[in-house]
Amino acid sequence: MKPPPFEYFAPTTLEEALHYMAEYGFEAKALAGGQSLIPTMNFRLAQPEVLVDLNNIPELAYLRPTTDGGLSIGAMTRHRAVERSAEVAHRAPLIHETMPFIAHPQIRNRGTFGGSIAHADPAAELPAVISVLNAQLRLQSKAGQRVVTAADFFVDLFETALAEEELLVEIIIPPRPARTGYAFEEVSRRHGDYALVGAAASVTLNGSGNCERARLTYFSVGPGPVEAQQATALLAGQPLTPALIEAAAETAAAQDIDPSGDIHASVAYRRHLAKVLARRVLSKAAERARNS
Numbered sequence: 001m002k003p004p005p006f007e008y009f010a011p012t013t014l015e016e017a018l019h020y021m022a023e024y025g026f027e028a029k030a031l032a033g034g035q036s037l038i039p040t041m042n043f044r045l046a047q048p049e050v051l052v053d054l055n056n057i058p059e060l061a062y063l064r065p066t067t068d069g070g071l072s073i074g075a076m077t078r079h080r081a082v083e084r085s086a087e088v089a090h091r092a093p094l095i096h097e098t099m100p101f102i103a104h105p106q107i108r109n110r111g112t113f114g115g116s117i118a119h120a121d122p123a124a125e126l127p128a129v130i131s132v133l134n135a136q137l138r139l140q141s142k143a144g145q146r147v148v149t150a151a152d153f154f155v156d157l158f159e160t161a162l163a164e165e166e167l168l169v170e171i172i173i174p175p176r177p178a179r180t181g182y183a184f185e186e187v188s189r190r191h192g193d194y195a196l197v198g199a200a201a202s203v204t205l206n207g208s209g210n211c212e213r214a215r216l217t218y219f220s221v222g223p224g225p226v227e228a229q230q231a232t233a234l235l236a237g238q239p240l241t242p243a244l245i246e247a248a249a250e251t252a253a254a255q256d257i258d259p260s261g262d263i264h265a266s267v268a269y270r271r272h273l274a275k276v277l278a279r280r281v282l283s284k285a286a287e288r289a290r291n292s
Contacts, residue, residue, distance in 0.1 A: 003041035010053040014060060014140070017052055017167065022142040024050045026164045031055070032076060032115030035107050060114075060169060063087055069175030075114025075168045080105070082113055092173045094182035094200060098129050101184070104192045117153075118168045120160050120224060123194040127154055128219040129184065130171060131227065132200045138170040139163075147172075150225075157223035179205040179212075181288025183281040186219075187273050189264070195220045196265045197273035201281035203240070205289045211235040214285075216252060216278055221259040221270055228256035231278065240286040249278035 011017040021028055029048035031037060032055075040046040054060060060076035063085050071091040073082065082088050083099035102108055102116070102125055116126045117137070130137075131150040138147050139162060153161050162168060186198030198219045206212040214235045216228040231252035238244055253275035261267040 003038075004044060004047050006041075006048055007050045008053065009050065010056050012056045014057055014167075014169065017054060017057060018140065018142045018165075020050070020052045021167060022165045024052075028052055028164075030118075030167055032118070033078070033107075033111035034115075035103070035111040036115070036119045036121065054167075061112075065091060066172070066175070071173040073113050073171045073173065075112065075118070075170060077113045079108035079111045079113060079116070083108060091176065092133065093176075094129055094133060094184060094202070095126075095173070097182070098125050098184045098200070101125055101186055101191075101195075101198075114168045114171060117171065118160060118162060120154055120158050121194075122157060122222060122224050123198075123220040125184075125186065125195070125198060125200075125219060128198065128217045128225040129200045130173070131217045131225040132182070132202050132215045133173055134215075135174070136172040137168055138172065139166045140169045141165040141167070145169075151227075154224040177204050179289050179292055181285040181290070181292055183284035183288065185277045185280050185284075187277065197221055197259075197270050197277060199274070199277040199281045201278075201285045203235075203282065203285040203289045205240075205286075209290070210237055210239050211286075212237075214282065216248075216282060218252075218257055218274060218277075221257045221274060226257050228252035228278065230255050235282075240282070242283070245279055245282045245286070248282060249275045252278045 009020050028050040031051045031053045060074045062074040064072045089096040135150045136147050137153050182202050184200045186195035188195045201216045204213045214232040216232050218226045231248040234248045253271045259270040
């Protein structure tokens with residue numbers, strides 16, 4: 001398959017890229033790693049008239065510690081750089097744990113952190129992970145910039161809060177709270193395939209060792225990241241016993257998600273996986289919080 005004809009621009013500065021996005025608006029598509037966009041263009045599922053290639057803009061690729069203990073990740077930072085970063089492992093252990101699950105090494109060599117998030121594939125790992133971390137996303141256009149939370153960024157299936165002239169330029173990970181643990185799990189037919197179901201969790205304990213706050217977010221069970229709010233509400237203020245975590249996992253699978261079935265997995269099987277993964281990630285996150 002071949003893509004339809006398009007006009008191509010390769011700016012060398014962010015200012016220049018934003019100029020093209022403003023000039024062509026809805027007709028333009030930003031090209032980051034291209035690991036999702038190019039195949040969809042080849043199948044003519046996407047037919048942009050203009051491609052704005054961001055690969056020659058070094059100011060968009062970086063990993064920077066923030067003064068409050070968090071981390072800023074430039075949108076064009078390669079997955080491989082994030083995966084291998086000691087700074088990410090220290091300041092954002094959930095991201096560090098997740099990166100090896102993203103596709104295959106060849107794809108992680110080209111794919112970008114921001115590109116995966118902006119693409120908003122409901123089966124992708126990073127949208128769910130940054131939702132658990134309550135990350136902030138800096139969006140920029142020629143007219144200015146704004147910051148939105150991950151919860152507000154993902155709108156629907158492959159749909160985000162990005163305006164037609166905007167680019168995602170930075171992802172800001174807040175500092176890790178004290179007595180907090182994280183965990184990530186997914187089930188796929190083969191390593192590197194899209195997950196049948198995946199889950200990420202964070203657990204913060206109070207001074208008494210009870211749950212102060214918990215977050216559990218699924219992917220591949222809805223049009224975007226799905227937060228299991230009813231399940232985590234059961235945990236607030238409670239000691240995290242195996243029985244309580246089991247009850248939360250049951251609630252998450254039965255009430256918090258509404259998965260669809262397909263040739264890869266039935267609705268019943270996805271609910272089963274959701275329960276199993278919730279139990280695993282909540283238990284692991286709680287144990288890591290105790291040991292932190």
